Amino acid sequence: MAEPQTTPTRPVRFRVHRRKAGDSGGRYDSFEVQLDEQRTVLDGLVAIRKEQDPSLTFRHSCFHASCGTCGMRVNGADVLACVTKVADLGPTVTVEPLANIPLVSDLVVDMGAFYGPFSRAGRPLLRESELVPGSQRAEGIDVLTRYEDCIECGICVSACPLTGSDPRYAGPAALCAAGRVIEEPRDADRLAALRFADGSHGVWRCHVAYECTGACPSNADPGAHIMRLRRAATADRFRRWFGVGRAAR
Amino acid sequence: MSGQRPAAPVATAGPVERRRGWTGWFDPRGRRLGGWAFALNRLTGLGLVAYLYLHLGVLFLLSQGPDGWDAFVDVALSPPILVMDVVLIFGMLLHGLNGIRVGLVGYGMVATRQGALFVGLMIIGAIVLLAATLRVFA
Ligand code: SF4
Ligand code: SF4
Ligand code: FES
Numbered sequence: 388m389a390e391p392q393t394t395p396t397r398p399v400r401f402r403v404h405r406r407k408a409g410d411s412g413g414r415y416d417s418f419e420v421q422l423d424e425q426r427t428v429l430d431g432l433v434a435i436r437k438e439q440d441p442s443l444t445f446r447h448s449c450f451h452a453s454c455g456t457c458g459m460r461v462n463g464a465d466v467l468a469c470v471t472k473v474a475d476l477g478p479t480v481t482v483e484p485l486a487n488i489p490l491v492s493d494l495v496v497d498m499g500a501f502y503g504p505f506s507r508a509g510r511p512l513l514r515e516s517e518l519v520p521g522s523q524r525a526e527g528i529d530v531l532t533r534y535e536d537c538i539e540c541g542i543c544v545s546a547c548p549l550t551g552s553d554p555r556y557a558g559p560a561a562l563c564a565a566g567r568v569i570e571e572p573r574d575a576d577r578l579a580a581l582r583f584a585d586g587s588h589g590v591w592r593c594h595v596a597y598e599c600t601g602a603c604p605s606n607a608d609p610g611a612h613i614m615r616l617r618r619a620a621t622a623d624r625f626r627r628w629f630g631v632g633r634a635a636r
Numbered sequence: 637m638s639g640q641r642p643a644a645p646v647a648t649a650g651p652v653e654r655r656r657g658w659t660g661w662f663d664p665r666g667r668r669l670g671g672w673a674f675a676l677n678r679l680t681g682l683g684l685v686a687y688l689y690l691h692l693g694v695l696f697l698l699s700q701g702p703d704g705w706d707a708f709v710d711v712a713l714s715p716p717i718l719v720m721d722v723v724l725i726f727g728m729l730l731h732g733l734n735g736i737r738v739g740l741v742g743y744g745m746v747a748t749r750q751g752a753l754f755v756g757l758m759i760i761g762a763i764v765l766l767a768a769t770l771r772v773f774a
Contacts, residue, residue: 463665
């Protein structure tokens with residue numbers, strides 16, 4: 388019988404941010420993990436928790452870039468750990484929690500704080516169907532619904548330089564959601580979303596760095612949504628000030 | 637590894653604020669083109685404000701009569717100051733051209749092509765800078 392093929396592994400050094408509730412400051416713990424070149428940062432963290440330190444806390448669920456729970460900073464870049472291969476990183480992998488969102492423990496941030504402004508924007512979950520040409524539908528299914536591109540990972544908030552320096556800024560994820568409400572209101576309150584976005588701590592706070600768009604793992608393009616919202620907000624103000632046309636509804 | 641699970645950490649405090657602050661603007665890790673444009677715009681903006689005050693100081697020399705002004709002109713034509721002139725032109729071009737990008741993109745025009753716009757404007761800036769440098773040292 389043929390021997391089962393084993394993929395060669397190499398030692399990878401992880402430097403992982405640690406801080407539990409009540410600690411006065413953070414620190415970095417080092418771990419060495421044997422991983423093959425197909426393994427991801429999330430695989431490494433799971434191995435650390437299983438084999439070396441069960442007290443390490445981090446969030447994950449799907450392992451395939453769909454749930455948005457494993458957002459973290461790896462070697463300074465804001466990424467989904469489940470699709471970031473260790474082979475693409477240097478010999479040392481530094482893992483930190485997302486920035487600009489309060490920290491709960493080790494690599495876990497307080498998503499409640501993230502969802503606050505996000506929910507105020509309307510937080511659309513489903514978008515109108517976009518069929519891929521030539522795609523087949525299962526028997527008896529006439530209409531497909533599709534989830535919004537945004538997987539609510541918080542990566543854009545961590546990457547945005549303005550969110551880092553202005554705690555009152557609504558942030559790219561919430562503004563991206565407001566932009567989607569304007570684009571496809573369905574039953575949502577379009578005017579409320581626009582008024583939420585149109586403020587000195589809304590779309591006008593953004594300084595066009597586009598780190599949000601660059602970092603977004605789901606092509607939701609928050610930067611472009613913010614810019615389109617500015618146009619919509621400007622048009623809305625003109626309508627209100629000069630009585631030209633109808634205000635957004 | 638003992639294999640024993642340590643006791644769950646006792647929560648004695650709520651989530652802690654962890655913002656990158658303004659120093660994060662200049663953190664090069666994971667930075668993309670737009671982020672560099674943002675950071676360089678801050679730096680060149682500060683540089684141009686500093687230059688404005690320097691310029692006002694230099695103009696003040698005019699009130700000192702020909703002696704003060706002529707001495708300054710001698711210094712202004714020295715190579716280190718000419719290099720500073722080139723740095724100034726670099727800052728003005730970067731800030732001004734990036735300002736065009738921010739203005740256009742900021743109002744929803746070419747909102748999905750901001751990277752290409754930045755590269756295009758910087759190529760124009762590089763050509764102008766080269767011509768200006770040759771002129772300064774001519
Ligand atoms: S485009 Fe605006 S929201 Fe996006 S990263 Fe830049 S400053 Fe932040
Ligand atoms: S806009 Fe992109 S980066 Fe931001 S939360 Fe949504 S999926 Fe994540
Ligand atoms: S584990 Fe679901 S996106 Fe990474």
